[in-house]
Amino acid sequence: MDLELGGRSFLITGGTDGLGLALARTLRDEGARVAVCGRDEARLVAAKEALGSSALVVRCDVTNATQLDAFIDQTLETFGRLDGAVNNAGRVAASSVVDSSDALWRDDFELKVIAAVHVARRVVPALTETKGAILNVLAISARAAQGSSTPTSASRAAGLAMTKALAHEVAPRGVRVNALLIGLIESGQWVRRANDAGVALEDFYANMVGRAQIPLGRMGAAREFADVATFLLSPRASYVTGVGVSVDGGLSPVI
Numbered sequence: 001m002d003l004e005l006g007g008r009s010f011l012i013t014g015g016t017d018g019l020g021l022a023l024a025r026t027l028r029d030e031g032a033r034v035a036v037c038g039r040d041e042a043r044l045v046a047a048k049e050a051l052g053s054s055a056l057v058v059r060c061d062v063t064n065a066t067q068l069d070a071f072i073d074q075t076l077e078t079f080g081r082l083d084g085a086v087n088n089a090g091r092v093a094a095s096s097v098v099d100s101s102d103a104l105w106r107d108d109f110e111l112k113v114i115a116a117v118h119v120a121r122r123v124v125p126a127l128t129e130t131k132g133a134i135l136n137v138l139a140i141s142a143r144a145a146q147g148s149s150t151p152t153s154a155s156r157a158a159g160l161a162m163t164k165a166l167a168h169e170v171a172p173r174g175v176r177v178n179a180l181l182i183g184l185i186e187s188g189q190w191v192r193r194a195n196d197a198g199v200a201l202e203d204f205y206a207n208m209v210g211r212a213q214i215p216l217g218r219m220g221a222a223r224e225f226a227d228v229a230t231f232l233l234s235p236r237a238s239y240v241t242g243v244g245v246s247v248d249g250g251l252s253p254v255i
């Protein structure tokens with residue numbers, strides 16, 4: 001299937017590692033131009049090397065509105081058009097309500113909800129011109145909240161509600177909005193955690209798969225996420241909007 005991505009342009013928040021970087025690679029390989037952002041210098045340099053000279057790699061913390069605006073402006077100026085924006089920057093925030101602070105909740109909502117809304121507000125005019133798409137990267141806890149996983153469960157549910165509401169809002173402009181609900185997929189965040197714990201990555205993943213009891217019996221690969229994301233961003237998904245698709249090997253207890 002030709003995904004018709006040649007000459008199109010995409011912006012991905014947090015595309016210097018893990019799922020975002022895998023998606024940037026896949027879009028590039030399909031002939032698209034990509035802009036990614038992140039905070040850590042070493043990851044920015046590695047992403048530039050991995051994505052090549054056609055990619056825009058920008059230092060930006062998405063919780064800083066000035067930096068986020070500068071990233072979006074630079075992308076629009078460099079590429080001259082935008083066909084898709086992916087709200088991907090995020091991290092685990094697994095804590096209980098009883099043990100968490102207001103600050104943790106504020107930080108999580110700033111990162112996963114406010115930044116995504118900010119990006120959407122800024123890119124809708126450009127996406128209206130190209131009949132483009134927004135993709136929100138969420139987690140399966142958006143639909144199946146977990147006691148061990150607040151505030152993420154709440155912020156991801158907000159992201160899912162925002163996806164549906166925004167899809168209705170911008171459909172008359174020809175802009176689509178969808179979400180991917182992630183289960184457990186191999187990425188940089190797990191590599192760093194395994195390193196911090198002094199555990200071999202293979203053992204770390206095996207332990208996660210065993211504890212979670214993933215029906216397909218393994219972690220997902222970042223490429224498996226990227227393939228679904230690329231299709232949803234492409235014009236070949238032109239009649240798909242306002243949906244949340246799980247990429248989780250069957251892990252979520254709900255559809």
Ligand SMILES: NC(=O)c1ccc[n+]([C@@H]2O[C@H](COP(=O)([O-])OP(=O)(O)OC[C@H]3O[C@@H](n4cnc5c(N)ncnc54)[C@H](OP(=O)(O)O)[C@@H]3O)[C@@H](O)[C@H]2O)c1
Nearest residue numbers: 014016017018019038039040061062090184185187188189
């Ligand atoms: N992998 C999974 O199993 C899984 C499960 C559920 C949900 N998710 C979600 O999927 C998304 C991608 O996760 P991942 O597993 O690929 O994580 P990852 O390997 O840690 O990559 C996260 C990317 O986001 C960037 N980032 C983080 N905070 C940022 C900020 N404030 N501003 C700008 N960039 C930021 C990181 O770069 P810097 O740190 O250098 O800024 C990095 O490029 C996240 O939203 C995550 O919550 C993943």
